[in-house]
Amino acid sequence: MMNQTVKTNERIATSTSKSCGRDIENILRNFGNDLVGQPVKNALNQKPTKIEEQHELAINVLRCVVIIVVFAIYALETFKATIGKNGIHDFNYDRVLLCLTLLIFVIYDRLVAHGDKIKNTTVAQSSSAIAAILPEHIHSRFYEYNNNKYAESHMNDETPNNDNPSLPIADTFPACTLMFADIVGYTEWSSKHQPAEIMHLLETLYGAFDNIAKKYDVFKVETVGDCYVAATGLPNTQDDHAVILTIFATECTFKMKEILQQLGNELGLETENLSMRFGLHSGPVAGGILGGKTPRFQLFGDTVNTTARLESNGQPGRIHISQSTATCLIERGNSNWVIARDALVDAKGKGIMQTYWVDLLEVAPYILHSSSRRHTI
Incomplete structure (x- = not known):
């Protein structure tokens, strides 16, 4: 009777493992295509600048980390459901999950900081370019003029603003x-x-x-x-x-x-x-x-x-x-x-x-x- 029970548990574990393998394979395929594959294809069809390439690289790194963490969480769930029943009682699943969550937040924070640095660099380069071609005394007027034009172009047609039209500088x-x-x-x-x-x-x-x-x-x-x-x-x-x-x-x-x-x-x-x-x-x-x-x-x-x-x-x-x-x-x-x-x-x-x-x-x-x-x- 004991041997029959063991064989039954082994079949259940094997079936669960195969099902888990198929599920993991589907997850990796879907995540790989949606999060990495398609963005890379789109990037190849364009000619991005160096800054855009850096930003795209950072985003792809984050996507890969998400894939790895999702895979790890799914593996932990499977480990807990199949092997944990056979005597491993000291496995601290919650602690491992907490560590993985903290890892996501740390990496995300680093990538956000990297993105902000890229944006600041872009703004500084744009300001330098404008300073090189426009007189200093009209820099602020130029930015204000362009902001007004942008606001007017996105204004609802039913409520036009004619009180402060954007006059040329x-x-x-x-x-x-x-x-x-x-x-x-x-x-x-x-x-x-x-x-x-x-x-x-x-x-x-x-x-x-x-x-x-x-x-x-x-x-x-x-x-x-x-x-x-x-x-x-x-x-x-x-x-x-x-x-x-x-x-x-x-x-x-x-x-x-x-x-x-x-x-x-x-x-x-x-x-x-x-x-x-x-x-x-x-x-x-x-x-x-x-x-x-x-x-x-x-x-x-x-x-x-x-x-x-x-x-x-x-x-x-x-x-x-x-x-x-x-x-x-x-x-x-x-x-x-x-x-x-x-x-x-x-x-x-x-x-x-x-x-x-x-x-x-x-x-x-x-x-x-x-x-x-x-x-x-």
Whole structure:
């Protein structure tokens, strides 16, 4: 009778074990497909960034931990139901289950902290990118403008809000001086060089211009191809805006010659034959943010167009200025900087203009040779 009972228990245990095995197999298959398999397939169909890949990895780790814990709990249940009846009375099931639960919470807490770190890194990178392309004084306005647009786009059509519409970010700067600087011979030179060499030239040259701009509080507006655009008198008011930008353009002229001589050995001797035209004009300017997927701060108005005409009608290695800029320099006691151009200029869209050259040798003594700005220029 005893042997028959033992055999019956063995059959029950074997049947339970087989059933448990099939159940575990189904659980692993379902969890593996739903929690790991499908997300991995979706990830393979995309081209995630490095941060997205890190976040996806963290989520997959959590899913795998869940699978392992579920399997362990199910195994413990089976162990308790089958083997625990045969004399193992000191098995502390509740303590093991508590440890597994604590393990889940610890791992989950670590993954949440990792996710927060990734989010903070993303926010910092976005803020740095915005700071690089937008003036500091409109950062908060830009964020507020985008928040308002987002709120309006998700607002119920039945309750439109017309009290505080999201107006574009735009300002008027009444007294400014603009500079357009264009590389002469760039088109032909670039056609004979590799993209990496072209970028090396522009990064080296305009990186040096950026450093000079910081020294004089000159605002870099943008670079369009080989054209460098800068301004003074915005976003902050500067009474001596024309003086500052003239000194800046003069130092850039000398700096370019120095850089081209250095790059001649790397990019070919024809690189030393490049030069640059500078055009300066003073007047009121409108500036604002052009939105869309790639927001940019841009300047508008007649002053911008006139500056472009002065640059295009200039000469290599010289700074060409308008009557208004010359007047600003003279009023600041720098009449010796200005040389009237012999011939009048017929500028497209502007008509006949009296323009001037900057005497580089007269301006050169005012170039700052330290990182701190002099207050007596």
